[in-house]
Amino acid sequence: MKKRVLIVDDKPTIAKVIQVYISETFECVYFEDPIKAIAWLQEGNIPDLIVSDIYMPNMSGVDFLDYVKKNDLFKSIPFVVLSSEDSTSQKIALLEKGADDYISKPFNPMELKVRLKKIVS
Numbered sequence: 001m002k003k004r005v006l007i008v009d010d011k012p013t014i015a016k017v018i019q020v021y022i023s024e025t026f027e028c029v030y031f032e033d034p035i036k037a038i039a040w041l042q043e044g045n046i047p048d049l050i051v052s053d054i055y056m057p058n059m060s061g062v063d064f065l066d067y068v069k070k071n072d073l074f075k076s077i078p079f080v081v082l083s084s085e086d087s088t089s090q091k092i093a094l095l096e097k098g099a100d101d102y103i104s105k106p107f108n109p110m111e112l113k114v115r116l117k118k119i120v121s
Contacts, residue, residue, distance in 0.1 A: 002027040003048035003120045008037045008064065009082065010056040014105070018051065021109035022116060033057070034064035041074060048120050051112075054083040054094075062094065069098035078119045082107065 005026045007015045012032060019028045029047065031037040035058050037050075050068065054061035061081060068074045081094050084105040091102045100119055103112060 004029060005116065006031070006037060006040075006047035006050045007052075008032075008034050008050065008056070008061070009053040011053070014053070014082070017109055018112065022113050025113065025117060034059040034061065034067075037064065038067060041068075046074070047077060049078045049080065049116060051080045051082055051116070054081060054085060054090075062097070065094065065097055065099060080116065080119065082112075 003026050005022065005028050007018055007028055007030045009015050010032050015030045015032070019030065022028065029040070029045070031040065034052070034056060052061045052064055061083070065079055065081070068077060068079055075098070078100040079098060080101045080103060081099045082103050082105060086104045094102055101115055103115065
């Protein structure tokens with residue numbers, strides 16, 4: 001059975017690229033907004049991994065990470081940040097908040113797939 005990955009990014013093209021490269025290995029669920037992703041989680045859906053952008057309207061990926069990691073039901077879900085922000089201090093801050101990995105955009109989809117497989121194996 002395929003592991004389920006929740007992808008949260010306000011750019012559908014990024015989500016589509018991710019889905020194309022990882023759908024052979026993972027079942028993909030996509031939301032363009034963290035608020036919709038939270039509603040889906042609260043319905044009892046528990047993915048094996050979350051991949052989220054940082055800069056999104058309505059709710060930032062940082063706030064989404066905080067929500068997931070402070071919620072007893074979801075805090076054990078591995079969380080991978082995908083962002084165009086490439087500062088070392090931002091990476092360290094998010095890893096300290098509980099992100100399991102930080103991948104800078106633009107990214108190599110094959111590298112992303114390998115990293116995701118390593119996290120959930």
